[in-house]
Every structure is written in structure tokens, then in C-alpha cells.
Amino acid sequence: MNMLKVEDLHVKIMDKEILRGITLSIGEGELHVVMGPNGSGKSTLALTIAGHPRYKVVKGRILFEGEDITEMKPEERAKKGIFLSFQHPVEVEGVKVIQFLQRMLKNLRGIDEVEAYEIIFNAVEELGLDSSVLSRELNVGFSGGERKKLEMLQAYLVKPKLLILDEPDSGVDVDSLKVIAGIIDRLHREGTSILLITHYGRILEYLNAQRVHVLKDGKLVASGGIELVKVIEEKGFAAVEEYGAV
């Protein structure tokens, strides 16, 4: 069975249609890449699957493990096993990272606070992250790299069935990129299905992606194997349109 199936998805923000009929499916344990120029609707796709209320599905549906989740609340989707790593994680003043992670683990994995505390500290050590972030306020004053690493730590703790990554590689330096890619690869090898949105091919050097989709003006214009990435890098997005969406 497919982990995720998106069928003829049309999405509006306010009165503007951003996605204009997307069909896509990701099998269990697969890693799919979505690329495309700015404004093509990549983030909209990610946020819609996660259930952001501003993005209205006007046509089509989203199936997760065969279940229609199109109308489901975001927290319910998270409980089903969908995790979105944000392109721009928001600052939440006053809420400490450790406290937030404990609450997240309690809600998503039913782990009590004391046990969660230990799991979190172990994970930070295992992933080679800086434990001082745990006592800071959530994303407040974090650099781009710090934010993205914290998103990855969360994903690693939650161990979702489907991980949606919205540009985990933007705004990070080379060293952070390696750390982030390492965590993604680890989750992938442990069986997590992944939808990875990226601008650059660089992160893919560390990963084992199965398919690449190209999004343009709210539609998938090409789908194919990893070789598409090379074509895009050398000749630009227009060059791959001839491959067509499959």
C-alpha cells in the first residue's frame, strides 16, 4: 500500500489557486524529491499535506495509509504519523525547547515527561547536536542552521511514518548540511517514507532518493529517476518538462 497518495489536488490561499491538480504517491520506505522554481507551489504542497488551515483544498484528496485525511486537523495528522519539517520554523517565546519536546513526545508517542527527558538528551548526544539549545526558548534568536537542526532532532525523536522536509538545506552551512543529511538518511534507512522539497541537488549526494518530481505553476511537469537532478542542474527546469509527469 502507498504511504501517501495525493489525488488531483487543487489548493487555494484566499482566492488564488496555488496547486492546480497534483497527483503523486509515495510507497512505504521510499524517498521522493520535489523540485521546482520559486513560487511553483512546493511549500504549499507540504503545508497542505500537514493540514495548515490557511490552505484550502478545493478539489481532490489526500490519502495516508489508505485513509482520507483531507479534512483532518493538523494535530490528528501528526498523531497518525505525518511530520513536517518546516522551511521557516516559527519563534515561540516563553516556551523552552526541552518542555516543547517533552510535550510533543507525550502527545505523539505517549511517552511520559521523565522518560522523554532521557530520550531527548540521548538523542542530542547521538546526533552530535549542541545540548544548550534545549534550555533556550523555542527557535527564538536561532540561526538558520540551528532551526533546521532542531527540526531534524524533532523528526528523529518522533520517528514518523511520513517525513515531509521543506527545504531542510536552505540557509545552512556545509557542516550543518552534512549533519542534517545524515539524520535524514538514518531515518530513511530505518524505514521512514520521505517527501523532500529542495532547491539544490547538493543534499541528494548524501541520500538515496528513488524519484524526482518537478513542480511548476502548481502542476507536476516532470517525474523520473534521480538522473533528472543532473539535467535540471545543467540545463534548468524547462529542460526536464519533456520527460513529462508520470
Add this chain to the structure above:
Amino acid sequence: MEQSKLQEILKAGSLEEILGTAVPYPKEIELKGELTKDMVEELSRIKGEPEWMLRHRLRALELFYKLPMPKWVVGVEELDLEGLVLYSKPEIGNEVRDWDDLPENIRRTFERLNIPEIEKKFLSGLTAVFDSESVYSKLKEEFEKKGIIMIPMEEAVKRYPNLVKKYFGRVFPAGEHKFSALHHALWSGGVFVYVPKGVRIPFPVEAFFVIGSALEGQFEHTLLVADEGSYIHFIEGCSAPMYKGFSFHDGMVEIYAHKNATVKFTTIQNWSRNVINFNNKRAIIEENAYVEWIEGSIGSKITYTYPSSILKGEGARTAQYVVSLSNGPFLKDTGAKTIHLAPNTSSKIVSKSISANGGINIYRGLVRILKGAKNSTSTVSCDSLILDEKSKAYTYPHNQIDEPTASIIHEATTGKLGEDKLFYMNSRGIGEEEAKSLIVLGFISEILEGLPFEYVEVLKRVIELEFSEVGGVG
């Protein structure tokens, strides 16, 4: 057994589950109707007061008649003083030495709030006020031996007239405004605390106030005198069951901190949503003494409270932490007042307001640094958190600095719980209500850090209830 009671409170679905709705109970005396000289004389006679206190009340009554209604007060049009019971003495036995001596209905109200257990575990002393009377007052023996006095205010008037006269109405005079005059004319209940020179009370003392029925006025008076070099932490809690109609609270706190004394005064106000709450709180702070106010307003329909500090002696310091939650169609008009009279004095005001579900918060602050208060400093920070589009927060800070060597820093922030912030929390499995309580608790964490652990736990629970779907208000 003890543990289970605390657990029960922490697990209760709403405050009403704990306190229930008001039930009728026997009253010995009630005074109501038009506020006249006769009524005040009758009140004084019932209490068997000395002549000087009766004169004090009558002077205050004259002022009440003369003074205009403050222009900035809204919501009091509902306040019909003639319809209120202005003095209500519940029927209690002769001498109350222990909780068991109280009538069952009153004892159970306090037991439901876990007061006797908290007293036993970590208080140095406790006074419980029910309606207009202090029904229970006890200081642990070891502290009595050190000369600390903690007795009902009425008893202090009779037993320590000279001590009381020296301070009563001197910190917060009757003529300040209409409601302080009303308070001085009708005051009843409350507690007198005196901490002798150099004595430090290691654990807090608490006063707990309950208004038992609707259409009642409560005018308790707390007078706290900390002599030179002493230390005390006083905690004040307020609660009321739900009833139809409303009640009016017009309490007063006067604090006198002598040289080198430290006084912490913490209020956790959680009246039911039909109480109109008016507070009069002021401290006079002598040389190198320190007074810290923590004013937490959660409940009530309308609250007016502005703890005030007068920095009278050189090097006197104060901190005023004001937390106000308006969740639902309620108004909190809160703030702080500080007046620097002497050199090298310092003040710190931290106000945190939370508005949700149509709630309104108003902050009014006044800092005055008089000429001659050399090198005095003041910092004011005023943060508002607004959880939805229906809710509002206003801030009216006012600073008046007449001393060129003094300095003041003022900061204000407004935070909103926007759609993206909420979605981020949602996407981590944290639903809307839980996200709100998490953000609110984070917002006030700086202030919670200054409170004893047990109170923090109860407060956290109260805030979670406020934003849970079953509890809260509407």
C-alpha cells in the same frame, strides 16, 4: 490521604467542581440597605469597637458621601450598593481554635480548596476570612514565641490599639478616592501582622478570603508591619463559589516596611466570574527596606488593582510583578504605582497581561521620581499577550521624573498567537487549547519562578483549566 486531596484538586475538571455552586448557610447578622451613619454605628457596636475606631469609620463615611465617582471606573453602574449586604457574619461557634471548631459548611469550603493541608505542610500561619469575618487565625507556636503577631484585625484594634493607630489608614488614607473611603467606613475582617525587629519568618503566612453568597460586599483590611531588619512572605488567596447575581470586593492592604526589612506580598486572586473586585494596596518603604508585590489576577468579572510602593527612605527598593488574565468577557484594569521620595531608591515593574476569548486588559502605571531622589532608577516592562482577534490589551504608562540624576527605562511588547505559531504547535500534536496554556505559562514563567512550588503547581493547573474545553468560562 493528604496527597490524594492535592491530586483531586489538580485533576478537577473545573473550579466549580472544587467549590461547587453556592449553597445557603446560616448567618448570624446581616446589614443591608441604604448606607447611613446608623448602619456604620451598628456595625461598630456589633464589633464592640473602641470609640476611636467608630470615629475613624464615620469620618470615612463623610468622605464617601463627598467624593465623586472616579471617572476611569467602568462597570460599576451595575454596582448597587443598597442592594448589597454590606456586613455578613456567618453563624460560627464561640471560640475557634481548630478547623474542627468551624461549622461544617464553612470548614468544607476551605477543605475543598486544600487550605488546611497547605497550612500544615508549609505555612508559618494562616488566617481564613469567610464573608465579613475572620473565622480562623492561627500562627504556629514557635513563631508566636518570637513575638510575631498574626490575629484578626478586629482583635488587634482591641488588644494593640497604640500599635494599630500608628499605621491604620496612614499608609492608605480613607480620603484617597471614593472606594477607599467606603472601605474605611465598612471594613470588616482581615488580618493584622506584626514582625518584630530582626525576626525572620522562614515560611510564608497566608490569608484566604471566601465570599460565600451573592450580593455581598467584602471589605477586609490587612495591615502588615515589618519592623527593622525583619522578613516575611505573605500570601493572599481569594476564591468564591459560583452564584447568580454579583458580589463586590473592596479590600485593602497596608504595608509598612521599616529600615532593612523585607516584605514579599503575593496575591493569587481567583474569584468567580460574578465578583467585581476593587483593591487598595500600598506599601511605605523605609531606608534600605524592600517590598515585592506579586499581583496575580485570574478570576472575577472586573478587577481594579494597582499595588503601590512609596520609597520613603534612602536606598529603599521595590519590585511589582503584575499578572492579569482576561479569558472571556471580563475586564482587568491593573497596574502599579511607585513614588520615589528619597535618594538611591530603585523600582522595577513587570506587567504581563493575557487576553483571550474577548477579554480586555488595561495597564495603568505611574512612576514618579521627585526632585531630590538623587540617582534613583526605575525599570518598567509591560508585555501583553493577545490570543485571538476578539481580545484586546491597552497600556497607559505614565512617568514623571523631576530629578535630573534619576533614570527610567521603559519597555513594552505585544505578542500575538498567530495562525502560523498555532499551526506549528498543532503539527507537533499539540492542540489549540494545550498550545494556549503552554504559551501562557511560558509568557509568565519569569513570575512563576518567584513562587513556592506548591502554588506554581496549583496555578499551572488553574491556567490549564482556563484553556481546556471543559473548564474555562463563557
